[in-house]
Amino acid sequence: MSFPLLTATAVLPALGAIATAAVPAARRTVAKWLALLVSLATLALAGIVLVRFEPGGDRYQLTESQSWIKDFGVRYELGVDGIGVALVALTALLIPFIILAGWHDADPHETGSRRWRPTQGYFALILVVEAMVILSFEATDVFLFYIFFEAMLIPMYFLIGGFGDKAHEHGEGTAATQRSYAAVKFLLYNLAGGLIMLAAVIGLYVVAGNFSLQEIAEARANGSLHMAQSTERWLFLGFFFAFAVKAPLWPLHTWLPNAMGESTTPVAVLITTVMDKVGTFAMLRYCLQLFPEASKWATPVVMVLATVSIIYGALLAVGQRDIKRLVAYASVSHFGFIILGIFAMTSRGQSGATLYMVNHGLSTAALLLVAGFLISRRGSRLIADYGGVQKVAPVLAGTFLIGVLATLSLPGLAPFVSEFLVLVGAFERYPAIGIVATVGIVLAALYALVLYQRTMTGPVKPEVARMPDLRVRELLVVTPLIALLIFLGVYPKPVTDIVNPAVKQTMSDVHKTDPKPEVEAAK
Structure with a gap:
């Protein structure tokens, strides 16, 4: 039997989480380094997965399949297509930066709690989320996917509610209340979506007799599995609702600003650049592949x-x-672009949507992490409390500017x-719809440039006059992200070569071809 590479990529951070949590309370620095080394080892495995993946080869590669719950046809099935392998690589890439950025976020002397060993728990929970997100991208059994789709809510709940943002404009008591509110709202919204999806998963099993994504999709394609029109539409809605909550899509988005605002900055990055991608990824993999006719019906x-x-x-x-x-609402807008591309039912739209998942992860991580470094220095999240930062911390201001320009989609990034x-x-x-959506670009330029102007330019406020510039650890977090933003802005081919074959297969699933141009090219 060949080495189970996909399993190893997910099991390694899970085992690392257990080891990190078991580190003695007095050795919290050891826990940090252990979590970082585990995340780097996971990145190395994800790199091997990326290298071994063959664009244009079989749809699902590096597959693993073992019987699990035989009586119900549930199997432990893993496999990655071009879209899945790109998002596994993105997840594994971002986690080391998230851990490094949050190096001091859960130190006991800052949280005031020594009984629960918060440092170990903080980094262990981040690794648990990584493991579950990677398995969600790799699972090709619908029931297996559902388990990890829901299970990741548990560690995220504790990360939001147990490790809140210290830069709070109110007192500690009010801050704790708001953290609890944000965590509960996050959990209730996503659990509601998950329970509706569970009903749809059961309905799919009743209709198809198994949970294998590949077998059901092949049966749909060759006509051996027929679904009544109404059945397919109800099942689609059950899946789509859960994914729209996770994505998040308006009007199911309201949990995101609360969760990101009350979390530590690295956890906010984990939410919007890693976990939320599961929702948009699942729309491509499950909604379009399992329910092609219902997907076209719901498209408008x-x-x-x-x-x-x-x-x-x-x-x-x-x-x-x-x-x-502000970054949270900007992400709602960006996810709107991703979903727009998915349901445009064109190869350019879906390639752009998949590429957007990767690029949004890089750009939002860069902007939000630099913003977190800024907030940690001043102790405030309020834009009005800043001004003139570029005069006292030019490197911080420069990296913040690149993050801002990436957020407004400047050409070259x-x-x-x-x-x-x-x-x-x-x-x-x-x-x-394309014309209306273009207005979002103008608004993005407005909120992004106003954010930079109000925080970085103008007279230096007394509170920021002695603000230190970025330190070595912070530069190690930001510099690779900025380098990738520039590289993929100039040369996106490495990513598009991987995702385009998967996009063509998705287009084939929904029996769609690109519209012919109204004006033919001159010969």
């Missing part, structure tokens, strides 16, 4: 909801006075390519 409504998300998220970002909540492809894909089938 989903496109409208995605457009509302783009405009609504950007408008609310413009009016924010809290840095982290990675998000521009993906956003351009999404809009082109939308224009091909839905020109009116």
